[in-house]
Amino acid sequence: MQRWFASLSCLLMLSATVYGAEPQPKVLFIGIDGCRWDAVEAAQTPNINALTEQGWLAVGTSILAPHETKGDTVSGPGWSNLLCGVWPDKHGVLDNSFRGANYTDYPHYFARIKAARPELLTASFTDWDPLKDKILSAADYAVDLPAHGAADYAKKDAELATECADYIRTKPVDAVMLYFGQVDETGHAKGFHPKVPEYVAAIERVDGLIGQVREAIAARPNIQNENWLILIGTDHGGVGTNHGGGRQIPEIHRTFMIVSGPAAIKSRTEEDSYQVDIIATALAHLGITPDPSWKLDGQPRGLKPKPAAQ
Numbered sequence: 001m002q003r004w005f006a007s008l009s010c011l012l013m014l015s016a017t018v019y020g021a022e023p024q025p026k027v028l029f030i031g032i033d034g035c036r037w038d039a040v041e042a043a044q045t046p047n048i049n050a051l052t053e054q055g056w057l058a059v060g061t062s063i064l065a066p067h068e069t070k071g072d073t074v075s076g077p078g079w080s081n082l083l084c085g086v087w088p089d090k091h092g093v094l095d096n097s098f099r100g101a102n103y104t105d106y107p108h109y110f111a112r113i114k115a116a117r118p119e120l121l122t123a124s125f126t127d128w129d130p131l132k133d134k135i136l137s138a139a140d141y142a143v144d145l146p147a148h149g150a151a152d153y154a155k156k157d158a159e160l161a162t163e164c165a166d167y168i169r170t171k172p173v174d175a176v177m178l179y180f181g182q183v184d185e186t187g188h189a190k191g192f193h194p195k196v197p198e199y200v201a202a203i204e205r206v207d208g209l210i211g212q213v214r215e216a217i218a219a220r221p222n223i224q225n226e227n228w229l230i231l232i233g234t235d236h237g238g239v240g241t242n243h244g245g246g247r248q249i250p251e252i253h254r255t256f257m258i259v260s261g262p263a264a265i266k267s268r269t270e271e272d273s274y275q276v277d278i279i280a281t282a283l284a285h286l287g288i289t290p291d292p293s294w295k296l297d298g299q300p301r302g303l304k305p306k307p308a309a310q
């Protein structure tokens with residue numbers, strides 16, 4: 001009788017292990033080019049608000065390394081910091097010429113995912129060409145819709161969101177990058193400022209597109225067994241109609257990051273964080289421990305501590 005009871009207990013424990021398996025971690029990184037946080041606060045952004053309420057919001061995210069790297073406050077270095085997880089003294093990109101880029105030693109983080117977990121499915125949706133042409137590597141699926149000017153970026157951003165939402169709704173994807181260019185383009189045309197109606201309106205349109213993608217995640221057939229982390233970041237802010245040469249201007253070099261989902265801590269912080277932290281956070285959520293040879297500069301931020309392994 002005792003032996004029968006022991007066997008039954010073992011069976012129940014085994015069932016609990018199978019059916020109580022950890023939900024599968026998934027990551028969506030949404031990049032909004034040239035987005036000032038004070039303008040997000042001035043805008044009507046129900047989707048970004050919902051994400052910050054369900055997660056960690058940092059409003060002291062620096063686009064500059066704590067050490068001197070000579071990277072300009074423009075998109076090339078910014079997106080390289082964000083997507084490769086290292087500073088310009090490693091990835092080599094100091095401006096939008098991409099001269100000196102070393103994406104061989106410091107590749108896009110999809111390459112890190114593939115090195116650690118080749119079975120994970122990655123997808124990228126962008127409309128600023130250099131993201132796909134220069135930085136992206138190892139994506140299983142990539143959509144790039146080249147855009148020119150604020151109105152065209154608004155149109156292409158909307159098409160990207162639709163494509164991204166369709167992909168997320170139907171494919172067993174694990175890591176997604178979705179980029180929006182219209183906020184930066186509108187800033188260059190009309191001004192980067194919370195009192196510029198066109199700039200704020202661009203942020204509101206992007207918020208609506210984020211809503212489409214959130215709905216797609218919620219509609220995934222196996223969503224109850226998945227653990228999505230949504231990250232939002234930007235490459236720089238802006239002042240007037242520009243942002244280059246802004247290493248001394250907080251409205252340009254001090255930005256924000258959002259880490260949202262069941263795995264995230266719920267809080268808002270002004271403490272220092274860095275662009276390179278976003279990819280460190282994505283990898284940590286996916287359960288990937290960076291190899292020391294990758295020499296990543298960031299730290300995971302805003303995640304709840306994982307329970308210790310038994």
Ligand SMILES: [Zn+2]
Pocket residue numbers: 033034074075076078184235236
């Ligand atoms: Zn930019």
